[in-house]
Amino acid sequence: MSAGLVALRDGDNGATMSNERHELALLPLTMIAGSTAIIFMVDVLLPRGVAIPILYVIPILLAVHCRQQWFRVAVAVGCTILTGLGYGFSEPVVPTWITVTNRALALAAIWTTAVLAWRHLQAREQINVLQNLLPMCASCKKIRDDKGYWGQVENYLETHTKATLSHGICPECMHKWYPEFYPQVVEQYPDLFKDSSSNVFDEHLHHVEEHR
Secondary structure (H helix, E strand, O other): OHHHHHHHHHHHHHHHHHHHHHHHHHHHHHHHHHHHHHHHHHHHHOOOOOOHHHHHHHHHHHHOOOOOHHHHHHHHHHHHHHHHHHHHHOOOOOOHHHHHHHHHHHHHHHHHHHHHHHHHHHHHHHHHHHHHOOOEOOOOOOEEOOOOOEEOHHHHHHHHOOOOOOOOOOHHHHHHHOOOOHHHHHHHOHHHOOOOOOOHHHHHHHHHHHOO
16 A cells, blocks of 8 residues: 555645646747747837837857757747737838848848857857766776866765666686686686677587597
């Protein structure tokens, strides 16, 4: 009974976490759609001389945090289309060249912001990749930690991960360092060596079969 209650509680917790992630995913989309709609309505209501389309950089910046690149491009293209539609629906008050200049500057600001934001996102991802690289000694295979100390790979993995390591010996090292025990161990535990990429095990089996 208690196990069933625990399972039911875990299921409820999982569903709650899934709903929270779903709500967090919808939040940026709602903000992008809402800000875009508000900017477009204000652009239509105000005269053409007011440079309202410059505010489309707001949904552009919000879209940068979305992982899908096609969505970021779609937002920029959508803002470009709405900038043109706003020109057609708004009331002409100032000379046409002023309105066209404002729209052109707005489009330049939209795409400049989009390109710079995407470049910044790519640079940040590259920095994250570089930060995740582990400096390893090419000779002894030790790893340097954040404080500059060199330590064994096992110590680093046990400190920074939840992995529990167990030690064994591969066929190559067994044949290299313990040649006197290698034939006996291979014959007694063949399953431990059959998956090795080394040819030592196959050569030894061939040698054993020849002497039988």
